[in-house]
Amino acid sequence: MDNFNIKLLNGGFNNCLPDWSSQVTNDNCYKIYFTTEGEAKLIINDQQYELKENNVYFINGYKLQEQICYSHMDVYWIHFQPYSLFFNKILDCISPVYNWKHNNQLLDNINFTHILSLFNNDDNVKNNIIKTAPLATSMYVTSCILLLISDMIENQKKKISKISFGEYEKLKPTIDFINNNYTESISLEEIAEQVYLNPTYFLRLFKKNFNITPRQYILKLRLDEACSLLKGTELSIKEISDKLGFCNQFYFTKSFKKKLSVTPSEYRKLIILP
CATH class of the missing domain: 2.60.120.10 (Jelly Rolls)
Structure with a gap:
């Protein structure tokens, strides 16, 4: 479960x-x-x-x-x-x-x-x-x-009713691996190894089940955590970028703005409303 x-x-x-x-x-x-x-x-x-x-x-x-x-x-x-x-x-x-x-x-x-x-x-x-x-x-x-x-x-x-629980159970070790290592630099091959699948086949199966690639999922986890850190801590933008495994602050800011339509600094100042 x-x-x-x-x-x-x-x-x-x-x-x-x-x-x-x-x-x-x-x-x-x-x-x-x-x-x-x-x-x-x-x-x-x-x-x-x-x-x-x-x-x-x-x-x-x-x-x-x-x-x-x-x-x-x-x-x-x-x-x-x-x-x-x-x-x-x-x-x-x-x-x-x-x-x-x-x-x-x-x-x-x-x-x-x-x-x-x-x-x-x-x-x-x-x-x-x-x-x-x-x-x-x-x-x-x-x-x-x-x-x-x-x-x-x-x-x-x-x-x-059409969601495949069986395929999910097969992929679950890869999700656990990503959840435990998303701040690190992990490759598609490393992820696919968790379930002994060819990386190309694994990528296709993962995307079919979740409408997202492993790389996109890693980015989602990082940005979700970035939102929490921006609002709940006083860490600098660079410190958050480094903590979450982004290659540099520029890429972090670019990725954040593409996803949330504001920069990390702008998000930190936003009033959270319903």
Whole structure:
């Protein structure tokens, strides 16, 4: 069984106003929203999704194109990423927006206000980054999100029925190897050796299963960690570049901007919003 766990990135409570509509960037994460008042609209794959008050939503931030708030929307929110490449594939296969209505019994015992206990929620600082949260609170919020995801997957089984678990199990040693060594310079041949496959065949099989090459996956891991380090530490751009195995700071900055549309320095200054 793979690691079906998640990494909590940031979260909080916000009153979204019309200027929130202009805040869309590549979020590089998935989201959970619990809307308490007002409404908004999301556009993903050119399809519109209405966000209504007192509902809970799963949102694929990787695919988000536009967000619109005409008046206001109050929302508890949390951003997260799966630890597992396979878990990420499952979430990417299901609907990009999923809705639990306010009368859904699943929500009766979920207290979304605990999100605030996890994050620095100083009213004067809107970057809500995890600092030192009680372990029980972190476990509670994580378990609530996994409960929602399991319900969502159960109700969309047809969408993931074609995913090949057998091929994934065959490739899992290579994913573990990458996860443990992504800051190092590792070759395709070294990765393929973990499952005794010809590198060319392995590359084709990996891309078929995950819609990404091993090299692209390594870059994704590095950039995901870079986002965490930029917001959660005071390490310099060069120190982060070196720590994550980029050949130089220029290539790190170029790769980061290509993926997230901002430079590392600009990302560090961004206010994290829902």
